[in-house]
Amino acid sequence: MRAAEPVGRWLSVAGPESDIVVSSRVRLARNVADVPFTTKAKPAEQTRVIEATRSALAEGGYLDDGGFVDDEQLTDEHARFLLERHLVSPDFVENKVKRGLYVSRDETLSLMVNEEDHLRIQSLAAGLDFAAALGQAFRLDEELESRLGYAFSPQFGFLTACPTNVGTGMRASVLVHMPGLVLTKEIDKVLRGAAHIGLMVRGLHGEGSETRGNFFQVSNQKTLGQSESEILETVTEICRQVVEYERKAREYLVENLRAEVEDKVFRSLATLRSARILTSNEAVNLLATVRFGVSLGIINEISLPEVSRLMILVRPANLQVLLGETLKPPERDERRATFVREALVK
Amino acid sequence: MRAAEPVGRWLSVAGPESDIVVSSRVRLARNVADVPFTTKAKPAEQTRVIEATRSALAEGGYLDDGGFVDDEQLTDEHARFLLERHLVSPDFVENKVKRGLYVSRDETLSLMVNEEDHLRIQSLAAGLDFAAALGQAFRLDEELESRLGYAFSPQFGFLTACPTNVGTGMRASVLVHMPGLVLTKEIDKVLRGAAHIGLMVRGLHGEGSETRGNFFQVSNQKTLGQSESEILETVTEICRQVVEYERKAREYLVENLRAEVEDKVFRSLATLRSARILTSNEAVNLLATVRFGVSLGIINEISLPEVSRLMILVRPANLQVLLGETLKPPERDERRATFVREALVK
Numbered sequence: 001m002r003a004a005e006p007v008g009r010w011l012s013v014a015g016p017e018s019d020i021v022v023s024s025r026v027r028l029a030r031n032v033a034d035v036p037f038t039t040k041a042k043p044a045e046q047t048r049v050i051e052a053t054r055s056a057l058a059e060g061g062y063l064d065d066g067g068f069v070d071d072e073q074l075t076d077e078h079a080r081f082l083l084e085r086h087l088v089s090p091d092f093v094e095n096k097v098k099r100g101l102y103v104s105r106d107e108t109l110s111l112m113v114n115e116e117d118h119l120r121i122q123s124l125a126a127g128l129d130f131a132a133a134l135g136q137a138f139r140l141d142e143e144l145e146s147r148l149g150y151a152f153s154p155q156f157g158f159l160t161a162c163p164t165n166v167g168t169g170m171r172a173s174v175l176v177h178m179p180g181l182v183l184t185k186e187i188d189k190v191l192r193g194a195a196h197i198g199l200m201v202r203g204l205h206g207e208g209s210e211t212r213g214n215f216f217q218v219s220n221q222k223t224l225g226q227s228e229s230e231i232l233e234t235v236t237e238i239c240r241q242v243v244e245y246e247r248k249a250r251e252y253l254v255e256n257l258r259a260e261v262e263d264k265v266f267r268s269l270a271t272l273r274s275a276r277i278l279t280s281n282e283a284v285n286l287l288a289t290v291r292f293g294v295s296l297g298i299i300n301e302i303s304l305p306e307v308s309r310l311m312i313l314v315r316p317a318n319l320q321v322l323l324g325e326t327l328k329p330p331e332r333d334e335r336r337a338t339f340v341r342e343a344l345v346k
Numbered sequence: 347m348r349a350a351e352p353v354g355r356w357l358s359v360a361g362p363e364s365d366i367v368v369s370s371r372v373r374l375a376r377n378v379a380d381v382p383f384t385t386k387a388k389p390a391e392q393t394r395v396i397e398a399t400r401s402a403l404a405e406g407g408y409l410d411d412g413g414f415v416d417d418e419q420l421t422d423e424h425a426r427f428l429l430e431r432h433l434v435s436p437d438f439v440e441n442k443v444k445r446g447l448y449v450s451r452d453e454t455l456s457l458m459v460n461e462e463d464h465l466r467i468q469s470l471a472a473g474l475d476f477a478a479a480l481g482q483a484f485r486l487d488e489e490l491e492s493r494l495g496y497a498f499s500p501q502f503g504f505l506t507a508c509p510t511n512v513g514t515g516m517r518a519s520v521l522v523h524m525p526g527l528v529l530t531k532e533i534d535k536v537l538r539g540a541a542h543i544g545l546m547v548r549g550l551h552g553e554g555s556e557t558r559g560n561f562f563q564v565s566n567q568k569t570l571g572q573s574e575s576e577i578l579e580t581v582t583e584i585c586r587q588v589v590e591y592e593r594k595a596r597e598y599l600v601e602n603l604r605a606e607v608e609d610k611v612f613r614s615l616a617t618l619r620s621a622r623i624l625t626s627n628e629a630v631n632l633l634a635t636v637r638f639g640v641s642l643g644i645i646n647e648i649s650l651p652e653v654s655r656l657m658i659l660v661r662p663a664n665l666q667v668l669l670g671e672t673l674k675p676p677e678r679d680e681r682r683a684t685f686v687r688e689a690l691v692k
Contacts, residue, residue: 262622271617
């Protein structure tokens with residue numbers, strides 16, 4: 001459906017603070033008026049939402065710059081491929097109801113139909129850049145609202161399947177790389193501080209999954225009683241503080257523990273360049289350390305976008321799409337090692 | 347006293363089966379007649395043994411091709427340096443009595459004075475080669491016997507401080523590298539078999555130290571009731587069997603788990619070539635895996651003697667002599683990494 005090699009534009013270009021902030025994401029939860037929420041809707045109603053959305057996207061010109069798939073076309077394998085690329089949510093992959101999905105060609109904008117809500121608009125931007133992410137999300141949002149009609153209460157705002165999303169229906173999050181604070185053991189303090197002022201902190205893949213490679217997702221918990229711009233200001237401000245802490249930790253490390261950091265970085269790169277068997281988890285963790293080394297200027301021959309690209313391509317579904325083969329895990333681990341070695345040994 | 351770079355000839359040349367058998371060692375325990383055993387001897391008597399031995403060595407021409415040091419000249423640092431080179435025993439290093447030591451220039455022959463016995467002759471040969479080791483040990487033994495006169499009983503043979511050495515006073519041992527049997531998990535069975543027929547199996551540095559890098563020392567336990575040649579035949583025969591088992595294990599691994607073995611080998615080499623901090627233990631373990639890779643033909647650009655040389659030079663006392671500096675452990679670990687990297691990156 002899509003060439004496997006390129007990854008989302010939000011990963012392949014640099015953005016503000018992108019040595020620390022990988023990406024900014026805005027997600028809007030919306031529901032079509034006069035249709036029961038996804039879990040209460042009958043299959044025919046679910047299908048109606050999918051088809052109405054497809055038409056709205058087509059009329060708005062969105063399908064000229066992206067693709068739409070429905071349940072018939074969306075295999076489990078392809079759903080996992082998209083999950084690894086941060087374009088759909090784990091819930092969407094697991095969902096047993098009829099689903100639909102739009103993804104823009106540059107993979108910065110996606111729309112899940114019949115996830116928890118009828119519509120989940122998601123917009124991604126490189127680095128700390130909510131303006132870019134929000135602008136794009138709002139354009140699609142307005143397009144859909146005008147054609148579909150949303151469930152909206154003048155008192156509460158947008159109505160959503162889960163009360164925690166009522167109001168703006170917006171979640172704003174940043175994916176932050178904080179190896180410095182992990183190494184100086186200050187990370188817990190910083191995370192507790194963020195939680196204390198009402199932000200949520202999670203590992204790389206959202207709820208229920210472990211934190212890998214020292215990546216953390218920081219997002220707002222409140223959706224009610226604040227405007228979109230107030231939410232974004234809060235998240236941005238906290239994010240800037242976190243970035244500041246991480247920079248201080250990195251300065252400390254470079255000044256006081258340079259050999260230890262270089263040791264970690266060079267060992268990770270050497271392992272990626274020489275292993276014959278690599279699991280997805282190990283590859284992601286090693287690449288995360290290499291990312292740290294690139295950010296610190298310890299490694300110069302590899303760029304951050306190149307590291308980000310590899311972090312997506314080494315994951316199981318993406319690797320298989322890339323290789324054009326379905327492989328059992330042991331074979332996959334060997335092929336992954338070969339792929340990474342060839343990508344990094346120049 | 348001695349240039350640090352070269353290591354013993356028993357390590358720097360290839361010998362029979364030397365892909366598996368690192369070295370063969372013969373040790374003879376002897377005591378001078380009419381002088382109490384070392385622990386019972388008065389300081390003046392201990393000194394007398396040292397001086398008599400020095401004279402005997404000089405008269406036999408041994409000092410032309412090696413050096414003799416006594417307690418005054420032997421620093422703790424130098425004793426550890428020699429221990430790491432397998433030229434003295436841990437007991438000799440710890441010994442509080444007056445000691446003397448002869449080491450031949452090529453480091454294949456040494457003589458400890460006032461270890462547990464008055465004299466401990468030790469001879470080393472590359473690979474499985476007791477003929478070479480024994481020949482050299484016997485030549486020195488005869489030289490000393492004729493000049494010093496040994497404590498000898500026609501009924502029991504050579505008399506020694508510990509009853510377990512009475513008779514031939516000989517211990518014959520091989521240092522065997524068995525990563526194959528460790529990986530196939532058959533090592534315990536093989537070691538139990540060797541113990542069952544009266545051989546002793548120990549880790550790299552003899553009693554009390556852990557086995558590092560999958561090196562094992564196999565030696566005879568009996569010294570009484572068998573002639574020297576019978577002992578050597580037994581140890582050689584068992585060693586050949588052990589070598590055969592190890593070869594079979596390696597064949598199995600190469601045929602069935604080639605990727606796993608290559609992965610281990612290439613990661614180890616890459617870590618040695620890129621680490622910025624290396625402890626002595628880690629370096630020895632990684633070099634042992636590289637040795638395995640060289641033996642299997644997975645690594646071609648490094649020779650076995652080169653690996654053996656590095657395994658000695660990375661150890662703390664040797665490294666410090668090599669660098670000409672006394673260093674604290676953290677600094678030593680950094681300098682060790684630099685030394686290894688420069689030695690292996692060509």
